[in-house]
Amino acid sequence: MSEYILEMNNITKEFPGVKALSNVNFKVKKGEIHALVGENGAGKSTLMKVLSGIYPAGTYDGEIVFKGQVQRMSGIKDSERIGIAIIYQELALVKQMSIAENIFLGNEIIKKGFIDYDETYKRTAEILKEVHLDLNPATKVLNLGVGQQQLVEIAKAISKNADLLILDEPSAALTERETENLLEILRTLKAKGVTCIYISHKLNEIFEISDTITVLRDGKTVGTIPTSEMNEDKLIAMMVGREMSERFPRKEHTPKEVVLEVKNWTVHNPEIPEKEIIKNVSFEVRKGEILGIAGLMGAGRTELVMSLFGAYGTGVKGEIYLNGKKLNIKKPKDAIKAGIAYVSEDRKKYGLVLGQDIKTNTSLASLDRLVNNGIVNDNEIVRQTNKYVEDLNIKTPSIEQKANNLSGGNQQKVVLSKWLMTEPKVLILDEPTRGIDVGAKYEIYNIMNDLVDQGVCIIMISSELPEVLGMSDRILIMHEGEINGEIDYKEATQEKVMYYATGGK
Amino acid sequence: MGETVINKNNLPVETVKRSLKVNIRQFSMIIALLAIWFIFQILTRGVFISARNLSNLFLQSAAVGIAASGVVLVMVAGHIDLSIGSVVGFTGAVAAVCLVNYNMSVGTALIITLIVGLIIGIWHGFWIAYRGVPAFIVTLASMLMFRGAIIGITGSKSISPNNAAFKAIGQGYLPKLNEALNFHDATALLGIVFIIAYIILELKTRKKRQKYGFKVLSNSLFLAKLIGMSIVIAAVFSIMVLYRGIPYAVLLLIAVVIIFTIISTKTAFGRYVYAIGGNREAARLSGIDIKKTNMTIFVLMGLLSTIAGIVYTSRLNAAIVAAGQNFEMDCIAAAIIGGTSTLGGEGTIPGAIIGALVMASLDNGMSLMNLGSFEQYLVKGLVLLVAVWFDIATRKKAA
Numbered sequence: 001m002s003e004y005i006l007e008m009n010n011i012t013k014e015f016p017g018v019k020a021l022s023n024v025n026f027k028v029k030k031g032e033i034h035a036l037v038g039e040n041g042a043g044k045s046t047l048m049k050v051l052s053g054i055y056p057a058g059t060y061d062g063e064i065v066f067k068g069q070v071q072r073m074s075g076i077k078d079s080e081r082i083g084i085a086i087i088y089q090e091l092a093l094v095k096q097m098s099i100a101e102n103i104f105l106g107n108e109i110i111k112k113g114f115i116d117y118d119e120t121y122k123r124t125a126e127i128l129k130e131v132h133l134d135l136n137p138a139t140k141v142l143n144l145g146v147g148q149q150q151l152v153e154i155a156k157a158i159s160k161n162a163d164l165l166i167l168d169e170p171s172a173a174l175t176e177r178e179t180e181n182l183l184e185i186l187r188t189l190k191a192k193g194v195t196c197i198y199i200s201h202k203l204n205e206i207f208e209i210s211d212t213i214t215v216l217r218d219g220k221t222v223g224t225i226p227t228s229e230m231n232e233d234k235l236i237a238m239m240v241g242r243e244m245s246e247r248f249p250r251k252e253h254t255p256k257e258v259v260l261e262v263k264n265w266t267v268h269n270p271e272i273p274e275k276e277i278i279k280n281v282s283f284e285v286r287k288g289e290i291l292g293i294a295g296l297m298g299a300g301r302t303e304l305v306m307s308l309f310g311a312y313g314t315g316v317k318g319e320i321y322l323n324g325k326k327l328n329i330k331k332p333k334d335a336i337k338a339g340i341a342y343v344s345e346d347r348k349k350y351g352l353v354l355g356q357d358i359k360t361n362t363s364l365a366s367l368d369r370l371v372n373n374g375i376v377n378d379n380e381i382v383r384q385t386n387k388y389v390e391d392l393n394i395k396t397p398s399i400e401q402k403a404n405n406l407s408g409g410n411q412q413k414v415v416l417s418k419w420l421m422t423e424p425k426v427l428i429l430d431e432p433t434r435g436i437d438v439g440a441k442y443e444i445y446n447i448m449n450d451l452v453d454q455g456v457c458i459i460m461i462s463s464e465l466p467e468v469l470g471m472s473d474r475i476l477i478m479h480e481g482e483i484n485g486e487i488d489y490k491e492a493t494q495e496k497v498m499y500y501a502t503g504g505k
Numbered sequence: 506m507g508e509t510v511i512n513k514n515n516l517p518v519e520t521v522k523r524s525l526k527v528n529i530r531q532f533s534m535i536i537a538l539l540a541i542w543f544i545f546q547i548l549t550r551g552v553f554i555s556a557r558n559l560s561n562l563f564l565q566s567a568a569v570g571i572a573a574s575g576v577v578l579v580m581v582a583g584h585i586d587l588s589i590g591s592v593v594g595f596t597g598a599v600a601a602v603c604l605v606n607y608n609m610s611v612g613t614a615l616i617i618t619l620i621v622g623l624i625i626g627i628w629h630g631f632w633i634a635y636r637g638v639p640a641f642i643v644t645l646a647s648m649l650m651f652r653g654a655i656i657g658i659t660g661s662k663s664i665s666p667n668n669a670a671f672k673a674i675g676q677g678y679l680p681k682l683n684e685a686l687n688f689h690d691a692t693a694l695l696g697i698v699f700i701i702a703y704i705i706l707e708l709k710t711r712k713k714r715q716k717y718g719f720k721v722l723s724n725s726l727f728l729a730k731l732i733g734m735s736i737v738i739a740a741v742f743s744i745m746v747l748y749r750g751i752p753y754a755v756l757l758l759i760a761v762v763i764i765f766t767i768i769s770t771k772t773a774f775g776r777y778v779y780a781i782g783g784n785r786e787a788a789r790l791s792g793i794d795i796k797k798t799n800m801t802i803f804v805l806m807g808l809l810s811t812i813a814g815i816v817y818t819s820r821l822n823a824a825i826v827a828a829g830q831n832f833e834m835d836c837i838a839a840a841i842i843g844g845t846s847t848l849g850g851e852g853t854i855p856g857a858i859i860g861a862l863v864m865a866s867l868d869n870g871m872s873l874m875n876l877g878s879f880e881q882y883l884v885k886g887l888v889l890l891v892a893v894w895f896d897i898a899t900r901k902k903a904a
Contacts, residue, residue, distance in 0.1 A: 311790055333792035342790065350790050353783035355850050364780055365791040367773040375771045379717045418791070 002068065005030040005195050006051075006164060011062035013046055013055060020046045021060070021219045028164070028212075033186060033196045035210035035227070037203075039239055039465065039498075043219040044199050048166055052086040053079040067163070085157035086166040093141045093149055100124040100137035103156045127155045131185050146272055147178035154185065165189065166197045169298065171205060175275065183209050201296035203232055203502040215239055232504065233495070240465060240494035248470030249442065251449045255286035255473060259457045260340075260426050265318035267307040273314055277303050279481045281318075285426065290448060290458045292472025292489075294465065296501050300481040301461045302345060305428045309335045309342040322425065336365055341424035343415055345431040345461070347408075351415040358399040358406075359385040362417045388417035392447060409440025416447065427451060428459045433467065445471055465494045479503050533899075534843060534859045537892075541863060545870035552873055556747035563745070566858075566865035567754035568593070568675075568817040572832070573839040573857040574765045575809035578802050580840055581769075583782045583849030584633065584640035586803075588647035589836055592810040594829035595651040596622050597818030601664040604671060611670040619811055625651075626807020627800075634799035648833075655826055665823045674757075675819030678750040689750035696742030700735045707731060754816050758858075761809065766854045774801060782849030838885070839864055842892045863888070 008026040012019070021043045028034045036044050049055050051064065053073035064071045066082055073079050079086075093102050100120045109116045109123070124137035131151045141149060150170055157165050167186075171179040186196055186209060200206055206213065206227070213230055215222040215238040222238045267278035278300050285291045295301045306312035308320060310329040320327045322338055329335045335342070344350035352361055363370060363381040370377050385399045392413045396406060403411060412432070419427060429448070433441040448458055448471065462468045468475055469492050477485040477500035485500030545553040552558060572589050579586050599621050603614035625647070632643040666672070682690045707730075714721050722730065745751045769775040777798045780788040789795055817832070818824050843860030845852030867888060871881045 309790075331792070331794070332790055333794060336792040344790060349784075350786050353780050353787055353850070355783050356779065360776065360779075364776070364788070364793075367776055371773050375767070376773060376776065378771075379713055379719070382719065383717055 003029050004065075005067060007065040008047070008051065009063050009065070011047065011050055011060055011064075013050055013060040019219055021050070023062075024216065024219070024221050026214055026221065027224065028195060028197060031190065031193050031195055032211040033190055033198055033209050035206040035213045036197055036199045036216065037201075037206060037213060037235065037239060038216035039463075042216040042239075044216055045168060046219075047216070048086060048168060048197070048199070051079070052076055052084060052166065080160055080162075083161065083163035084166070085160055085162035085164070086168070087150070087153045087157060087170060088168050093152060095142040096140065098138045098140055099128070099135060099144075099152055099155075102141055102152060103127065103159050105156075107160065123159070124155075127159050130158060130188070131155045132181055147174045147181075150174060150178075150182070151185070154182075158189070162194065164195045164197065166199075168199045169201065170198075171200060171202060179205065201298070201502065203235065203504075206235075207232070217241070232499070232502075236495050236498045236502070240498050247442070247466065249445050249449060250470065251452075253288050253290070253449075253452050253473050255289035257287055258284045259287045259323060260285040260459075261321040262308065263319040263321070265304070265307070265320075266316070267303060267313035268315035269303075270312070270314045277313070277481050278307060281481075281483050283476055283483060283486075285457045285459055287455055287457050288452050289473040290452060290460055290471055292468040292475040293459065293461045293478060294463075294468045294475055294497050294501060295478035297463070299478040299501065301478050302430055303481075304478070305342060305430060305459060305461060306344075309340060309428065311335075311342070336422050336424075339423070339425035340428065341365075341419035341422050341426070342428045343412075343419055343430060343432060345434060347411050347415050351418075352403045352411060354404045355402060357402050358389070358394070358396060358414055361403050361414050362388060362399075362421055365418050366421045384421055385417065388413075388420065392417060393443060407436075407440075409436040409443070412436055412440070412444065413447075416444070420451075424456060426459065427456050428461075430461045431463060432460060433462075433464075465497055468492075468497065469494065477501050534856060534863075538859055538863050538866065541866050541870070545866065545873070549870065549873045553870055556744050558869065558873070559744045560748040560752070562862070562865055562869050563755050563758075564752045564820075565869060566861045567752070567758045568813045568820070569832070569835050569839055569864065570758045570858050570861040571761050571816065572809055572813040573836040573843075573861050574761050574854045575806040576836045576840045577843075577845050577852045577854050577857045578765070578769060578778055579640070579806050580837070580845045580847065581782045581849055581852045582778045582799065582802055583785070584799070584802070585837070586629075586640065586644045586806055586810075587833055588629070588644040588651060589806075589810050589813070590829040590832035590834075591648045591651035591655070592622070592625055592807070592829075593814035593817050593832050594655050594824075594827075595658075596625075596811040596814035597821075597828055598655045598659050598664070598824040600671070600815055600818060601666050601824035602658050604666040604668050605664050611668060614671070615815065618815060619808065622807045622811025622814070623804065624807075625810070626804035629807060630800035630803035633803060634796040640803075652826075655824075655828070659824055659826065661826055663823050663825045666818075667822065671819055672822055673753055673819075675754050675816045676822070677753050679753065679756070681750065689746045689748075692742060692746045692750040695751060696739060696746065699742070700738050703734060703738065704731055754820070757812065757816065761812070762854055762858055765805075765809075768805075769854055774798065778802060779850060782846075782851075784850075835861075835864055838889050842889060844896070847893075 004027045006028040008024065011021050011024040011026070013021040024043065024047060026047065036047070038044050050060050053076050056074040057072035064073070066084070071082060094105065097105070103124050104120055109119045111119070121137045128135060128137065131154050133148060133151050133155065135148070141152065144152065170182060174182065183205065186198070190196065198206070198210060210227045212224060212226055213235065214224040215235065217239060222241070261284045263282050265278055265281040266276060269275045269277045281304060293301050293304070303312055307316055308329070310331045320329065322340070327334070327338050329338065348354060353364070359381050362385045367376060370380055382399065388394070389396065389399060394410050394413045394417070396410060403414060406414065432448070433444055448460070452458060460471060469489065472489050475487045475489065475492050475497060476483050477487070477497055479501055480503070484503065487496060542554055572593070576586060576589070596618050600614050600618040603609045603617055604611070609617070629643055629647065632638045633640045679691050679695070682694070711721050711727065721727070742751070769778065777788065777793045780791065780793060781795055781798060785795065814829065817829060821828065839860035840852060840857040841847060841860070842863055843853065843856030843858065845857060864885065867885050868881060871884065
């Protein structure tokens with residue numbers, strides 16, 4: 001038998017219009033902790049979904065060899081049966097059920113047709129000991145913290161006697177101490193012969209725990225190297241090393257006076273009020289510039305801007321000044337009134353009322369100003385909407401078209417129109433080009449440049465490094481709720497940004 | 506060769522087609538209503554479509570129609586109101602008690618009743634909007650509580666106000682101007698006023714749109730629309746002109762429909778209601794105050810339930826313990842048959858009125874045929890089921 005417990009050979013997975021994985025080779029030795037790293041969107045999660053059977057055999061090309069046998073899995077049940085357990089970024093526990101019930105969900109211990117609770121609790125207590133959790137097995141999951149829930153997930157995987165454990169960003173929601181505990185448990189498991197695939201953005205953890213590192217980039221394997229032969233610079237270069245192409249209409253802006261100033265901004269996670277998700281952040285944005293905010297998933301970028309917009313967080317502390325005037329923003333309406341607009345990262349979930357037409361969507365945030373004697377001025381809405389349809393080149397047969405029926409790029413332009421209609425001074429764009437095609441992306445970049453010329457200042461969050469480098473005048477890099485670096489675009493390289501984003505000082 | 510490019514969108518046939526497509530739901534409901542009338546006309550051997558019966562039909566649907574207008578707002582925002590029946594019974598009892606036990610004037614009694622309705626609306630709004638209790642639970646609780654409250658204030662007795670002015674609200678007709686005439690002149694006059702008001706409104710809208718430089722319907726098509734709508738208004742009024750004139754309750758219904766159609770389509774509040782029902786998160790991030798909007802919805806619903814309660818009690822000329830039982834189901838069914846989505850985000854008030862007329866027509870027609878409660882409940886239930894299924898099926902096809 002070979003030294004590899006898992007071999008994924010020439011895996012290619014295509015989605016309509018996108019090649020998510022192309023000829024990926026990924027081999028994991030028995031009993032090692034193997035780190036899988038790469039930028040957002042490099043294909044890590046897709047590869048793991050192929051491995052766990054979420055994308056069943058037949059929907060991808062290539063072969064999976066596990067324990068020396070070619071596996072064709074048609075669902076997650078199959079991968080569990082052969083000993084693969086995956087723990088997702090989003091926790092998959094039933095919160096209303098107890099720890100014991102969750103651990104044995106789908107594998108209930110049955111005696112004479114009924115669940116044997118005595119045995120279930122006994123076995124659960126044993127497993128919880130292994131993950132250093134001192135809890136009553138009958139405790140409901142909703143009473144646990146995120147870190148403890150993560151450990152219950154791991155306990156669940158152990159209960160299935162998995163030989164291969166996959167952890168997808170396990171430490172994203174954990175505190176430092178919880179992370180240490182997690183790494184300790186992984187070492188114990190390793191000593192027992194369990195193999196582990198560890199996906200993480202945090203390079204220090206990777207160097208601390210892993211034996212081997214595989215780097216993915218743009219859906220391809222860049223290389224697999226023993227951790228002992230690796231260093232941070234080398235790893236970052238492997239992660240980002242792609243050529244920059246002319247995909248961005250770079251325009252020289254001349255930033256003028258400071259428009260928005262944020263001082264000592266601290267935000268707590270509303271679900272875990274004791275956890276600081278934004279820690280004492282201060283920055284400023286000038287008139288006529290694009291400020292890019294880079295960072296890895298979970299760094300707190302969206303939480304930062306949403307809290308500035310009055311739409312996120314508890315225990316928010318700090319000060320915001322707009323044109324020197326202190327703002328008191330309690331809810332989105334206050335922010336809109338002050339002249340701040342926020343285009344969210346998920347247009348379908350947070351941006352559009354999909355069942356309503358274009359003109360209803362574009363007017364939604366400015367209705368207050370479009371009312372005469374209590375009656376909405378529909379003619380004015382039609383006039384302004386028509387103007388944006390023309391200015392932003394929204395392709396639609398009429399402004400009575402439902403948002404549902406538009407392409408991603410046109411939907412994004414409708415959301416943009418909605419916020420431009422509020423005549424903002426500060427426009428916050430969260431992943432402005434996510435999931436839209438190259439042509440529409442270029443158009444959105446041009447719109448951004450035009451707005452900056454008109455004196456709007458733009459804050460842009462993006463997970464695509466080329467976009468951050470290509471469009472921003474200045475780049476803030478966030479890491480674990482803090483601003484870990486600031487670079488002018490002229491000095492910025494992908495390596496530098498990645499260095500700060502992974503916690504480099 | 507001519508250089509003129511014909512824009513297909515401007516051809517009259519295309520314009521009509523487009524407008525039909527957009528309003529297909531409304532048109533299919535009107536056609537269904539007319540079909541039901543036609544079937545009953547045959548089954549009742551010509552009794553159904555008579556001035557007398559149709560006048561009664563409108564009167565019968567007035568209370569349900571008034572409350573259903575509020576149900577549209579409630580359901581569009583993604584809520585439900587199960588308490589309407591009990592609130593109708595309770596507010597009716599309040600009015601009756603004020604008139605009989607305290608000898609108040611009709612005006613004072615009505616004002617007190619409306620204030621009670623307002624407080625009930627605020628009570629619902631408080632729990633739903635500011636305490637986050639689902640509307641289903643809050644109004645289910647009210648359904649029980651107000652049923653009990655009726656027993657409390659009436660002492661389980663039937664109270665008959667027997668007050669001419671109060672009775673007129675639910676049973677009375679607009680008086681004739683000239684008693685000698687053999688048709689109802691006041692109603693005819695009102696119909697003409699309505700038609701003139703409609704035409705003036707259309708002309709004004711057209712002028713405004715032209716001022717903005719928008720395309721408007723061609724002259725001939727615009728004229729056809731004016732004439733068509735005027736005929737519809739004239740037809741509805743002439744039914745009542747030929748019988749005893751327009752009932753006060755129907756006038757009240759027309760007023761409620763006009764006011765609430767304006768609220769739901771022409772005010773910022775109305776847009777917020779649809780946005781909250783369509784995508785709550787998008788609405789929140791667009792700066793909409795969801796709590797305040799929900800509060801307002803239930804305050805309006807409380808007022809409309811109360812108006813419906815007054816009409817209902819006046820028509821019955823009695824406040825009884827069982828008053829308004831299952832009334833909320835008729836209102837919800839009317840709204841749903843009229844195109845209101847049970848998931849929120851969609852629905853119109855004119856649609857709900859058509860829905861109320863459909864339900865009332867089924868009641869009325871089957872009563873004329875001497876069918877019992879057994880058949881009536883069976884048919885009404887099936888019609889609700891089939892109407893919603895038809896809606897889902899046609900939507901899937903369109904998507």
